[in-house]
Amino acid sequence: MVRKYALLAFAALPGCLGDKPASNACKKLKNEHPDKTYYGLDPRYINANTEYYSSSSWLGPACVFEPSNSTQMSDAVQALKAANSPFAIRGGGHMPIANAANINSSGVLLSSFGLNQLKLSDDHSTVNVGPGNRWSDIYKYLEPYGLTVVGGRLGHVGVPGYILGGGVSYLSNEYGWASANVASVTGVLADGKVVKATPENEYSDLFWALRGGSSSFALVTNFELKTIKAPTVMIGMASYGSDVAEQFIDAVHSFTTEGSKDAKAATIPMAEYIPALGKPAYSAILFYNGVDEKPAALKSFLESDMKVTSNTFSNRSMSKWCKELDPALSLLKGSKQRFYVLNIHASNKQAITIVHDTFMKVAKESLPLGVLVAALAFPAVTEKFITASTANGGDPQSLDVNGAPYIWVEESITSAGLVDDKDVDAFYEKANGQIVKNLQAAGIETAKFIYLNDANPSQDAFGTFPPENLERLKAIRAKYDPDRVFTDLMPGGWKLA
Ligand SMILES: Cc1cc2nc3c(=O)[nH]c(=O)nc-3n(C[C@H](O)[C@H](O)[C@H](O)COP(=O)(O)OP(=O)(O)OC[C@H]3O[C@@H](n4cnc5c(N)ncnc54)[C@H](O)[C@@H]3O)c2cc1C
Structure with missing residues (x-):
């Protein structure tokens, strides 16, 4: 399997084709996080570059960075900004649009795979879920507790893109969008700050934007999902x-x-x-x-x-x-x-x-x-x-x-x-x-x-959202990302105009 994709990975060997800003960002990340930064022939690079639902997305980034926690994700945002390097972020890789969640050698791919935490709360009412999980991982984790969540209809689908777009579940006719059943979202803002947004706290506007506004606001490192009793x-x-x-x-x-x-x-x-x-x-x-x-x-x-x-x-x-x-x-x-x-x-x-x-x-x-x-x-x-x-x-x-x-x-x-x-x-x-x-x-x-x-x-x-909501989304983006890092430096996916 690895050999099959090796040629494709070669196209992204650092220093061969990577643009200067991207190769500078890769060098910095490799220096600071040598075990989280992967280049072309590393099987982890090949995996991150080819585990997409559509092979149109096998774009060959200059390097892959795979953070394991919010601090490392924050380091990446700051390194990418400092190098002025384009980048993309991926979850399950299910959005079948070539550059939605990958980038070619002009940029760096941030992979969510390392953020695969799964932790049920003490009272079992919520579960903390890393964006590197797929829905099948969550269903499997919750099975012994007789619990489930409002999530993907197929287990292989990724978590972050699905929730950030809204998320249609078999349970949606009962509980609404999957995003309506999220208790909090933790993410990294464009200035590198790590914040936890809930419907009630000072980041409630960000929380609202993340319920369907997609990827222009923050890089998500954790979703806290409400659980539902449904053993079978x-x-x-x-x-x-x-x-x-x-x-x-x-x-x-x-x-x-x-x-x-x-x-x-x-x-x-x-x-x-x-x-x-x-x-x-x-x-x-x-x-x-x-x-x-x-x-x-x-x-x-x-x-x-x-x-x-x-x-x-x-x-x-x-x-x-x-x-x-x-x-x-x-x-x-x-x-x-x-x-x-x-x-x-x-x-x-x-x-x-x-x-x-x-x-x-x-x-x-x-x-x-x-x-x-x-x-x-x-x-x-x-x-x-x-x-x-x-x-x-x-x-x-x-x-x-x-x-x-x-x-x-x-x-x-x-x-x-x-x-x-x-x-x-x-x-x-x-x-x-x-x-x-x-x-x-x-x-x-x-x-x-x-x-x-x-x-x-x-x-x-986005043109089909109510105009006043679109304006509110733009204002929230301007508040949290005035330099449009997650729009211009991270151009793939669904972006507000
Ligand atoms: C086989 C299949 C079944 C599907 N079933 C359903 C279904 O049941 N219900 C439904 O509503 N939809 C479904 N979809 C659509 C699915 O919701 C989208 O493809 C969704 O984007 C998948 O999430 P992902 O994490 O795999 O996305 P990815 O392709 O990895 O990413 C999608 C977008 O999210 C961004 N993103 C990824 N990770 C992060 C992060 N950590 N922080 C910020 N932004 C991030 C990416 O940059 C990209 O723009 C299905 C799709 C497929 C192919």
């Missing part, structure tokens, strides 16, 4: 084969408008077009926070007209679920991934049909060569999700409850490593242009909010 849940995947489009759309509509009124239920219905087969296949991840094997809320997926070809819906812990599904994700290593998100009002079944039919038609006609799967997922975002998210001072997204329930249609494309992201984006532009045109022809408007963790870089996610 009902979870699994049901597959329905192909040629069931109409019944599948019925099920999506019925769950979103009726089933999801039971806040304990959640689904991720998926329609996946596989060019090699020439048609879509249908499946759904089904979740219920309880022990009922046939919850009425999930009737449309468990007892529908669709023939169930396989079904793993059963009672187990979140940790066991992750163990079942996560190994499949590692098979994707080396492939490219790209997202796009479309927000529709779910009440109108025709909207779901138009999105599905148009996407599949354009996929059949115009997917770039080398695409392996082009998928649509139809998770419901309910009224309860939105009202629960107003806890602890609300969030910068301030979702509009009046249009609920929504479906945030997650479009994802998996391709062979040689496929250019630009060609995938051209497909997205064509497919979504056609979808919007067809919706408008039917008199249907799309909903406004664009979730940045699922968005394509061409989408203006």
Whole structure:
């Protein structure tokens, strides 16, 4: 495995290609923290540079710095500023945008991997979590206590990017955004100061900004997450084969408008077009926070007209679920991934049909060569999700409850490593242009909010936040980072204009 990526790592040998400011910062970090600073052939460098969901992110930074505590993270911020060196910071590396959480040899990569602390509070009401963890680590740690958290729907996903964007969980229809269930965030400010932000303390404005404003405010070194009692849940995947489009759309509509009124239920219905087969296949991840094997809320997926070809819906812990599904994700290593998100009002079944039919038609006609799967997922975002998210001072997204329930249609494309992201984006532009045109022809408007963790870089996610919240976010950035270190020197990811 290490040998496979060695050539790529060579491109970033210090002094070969690293720009002067970056190589100066690397030298300083290596001097001060020799065991935390890695160069090109070090397996830890190779790991940090290639453990991304999309291989578009294998950019080859000048060096990798992997702090183990907030003080070391603060040292890094000060060294990078002093050298005027560009940098990036990574968590799980799941944002499928090349430079969101990595940088080429012009800069330094700060890896969160060394910040992997996990500590339950004495009264078990919160758990301290380092940003180097993945959700599966947290579920596994909490399993013996019969606890869980409002976290990722797949265990392999990283913690920091997910929470800083908001975070949609199976539990969100009950508890809101994952970020609404955070008790405190510790991070390093642009001047190197380490602060702990809570909804009540002097950093409550920063706390609010970190609930969806992404990476322009602080480098997070710890999240304190509220725990939830749920030793086991009902979870699994049901597959329905192909040629069931109409019944599948019925099920999506019925769950979103009726089933999801039971806040304990959640689904991720998926329609996946596989060019090699020439048609879509249908499946759904089904979740219920309880022990009922046939919850009425999930009737449309468990007892529908669709023939169930396989079904793993059963009672187990979140940790066991992750163990079942996560190994499949590692098979994707080396492939490219790209997202796009479309927000529709779910009440109108025709909207779901138009999105599905148009996407599949354009996929059949115009997917770039080398695409392996082009998928649509139809998770419901309910009224309860939105009202629960107003806890602890609300969030910068301030979702509009009046249009609920929504479906945030997650479009994802998996391709062979040689496929250019630009060609995938051209497909997205064509497919979504056609979808919007067809919706408008039917008199249907799309909903406004664009979730940045699922968005394509061409989408203006911040532009869909309420304007007054956007202004507040900018004021908070100006207060804590007047020199725009986390915006200009750390340019990747979702930044406020
Ligand atoms: C397979 C898959 C499943 C997913 N499932 C879900 C889901 O269930 N729900 C959901 O809401 N989203 C989901 N997502 C989207 C996911 O939330 C985003 O990709 C998110 O950014 C992942 O977090 P990460 O830590 O892995 O991100 P990274 O790609 O590592 O980073 C994302 C952004 O956060 C910044 N960042 C990273 N670490 C820090 C830090 N310590 N301090 C400050 N900024 C930092 C990075 O610089 C970057 O801009 C999924 C994505 C994938 C690929």
